[in-house]
Amino acid sequence: MTSYPNLLKEWRNHRRMSQLSLAVEADVSARHISFLETGRSRPSPEMIVHLSEVMEVPMDARNQMMRAAGFAPRYTAIPLDDTAMAPIRDAVAWTLERHAPYPGLVLDRLWRIIKLNDPAAMLFAPLGLGEGLSLLDLLTNPMMADVVENWPEVAHYTMLRLRAESAAAGGILELEAAIKTLAAHAYTSSNAVMGPSIPTVYRFAGQRLSMFGTIAQFSTVADETLDDLKVELFFPADDESAALLTALANQPDIT
Secondary structure, eight states: OOOOHHHHHHHHHHTTOEEEEEEEEHSSEEEEEEEEHHHHOOOOHHHHHHHHHHOOOHHHHHHHHHHHTTOOOOOOOOOOOSSGGHHHHHHHEEEEEEHSSSOEEEEEETTEEEOOOOOOOOOHGGGGTTTTHHHHHHHTTTTTTHHBHHHHHHHHHHHHHHHHHHTTTTTTHHHHHHHHHTTTTTOOOOTTOOOOOOOOOEEEETTEEEEEEEEOOSEEEEEEEEOOOHHHHHHHEEEHHHHHHHHHHHHHGGG
């Protein structure tokens, strides 16, 4: 197991903070940070949590720090199907159901699909996606160039999103692998006129479907499972796409 001093130093470097800058942000002495990183001082559980919050360390890594320092994990990791998660499941179901006829789904930190509403299931089923499968597998599939009309631009901005998520988590191998694959296809013109968002334009059922997505995450979280979950809701980018999504919802056998 990696020691707490090494974990503290690794995360400080991940966040590109000096010992002094971390000390200033955390309102402690730089000498104390130095002593923690050399093992000359032993942190309290409260100090581990405090420094982790300042560095925005993910909850699973905070628990790793607690164990490395000889303390019990601070944050739970309750499975989503646990009784205690019933209010969360209800909130997710409420959101996805009321988002219809537009697609919506729930992803974990590895972009695995935890849950999706009926429009999303209908839209993504022909692409081989369903609950328990990873959206990364689709994004790195060569067929995306045939399915998505503006794939180079979408690949570019998806790559940037993955890079930001991986960096925030201190590096995720699965996301880094997808980033490398997308980099071979990503392109955006420096002089292109950009709108307020970059839609994904699918060639779907012989028609053109343009959508943009929004991402929601749970606030005031104290559980590893919830810390990882993202609710992604897709909206039509034009009137034609809105009409098509409504038609698909009313006539599911159109696919």
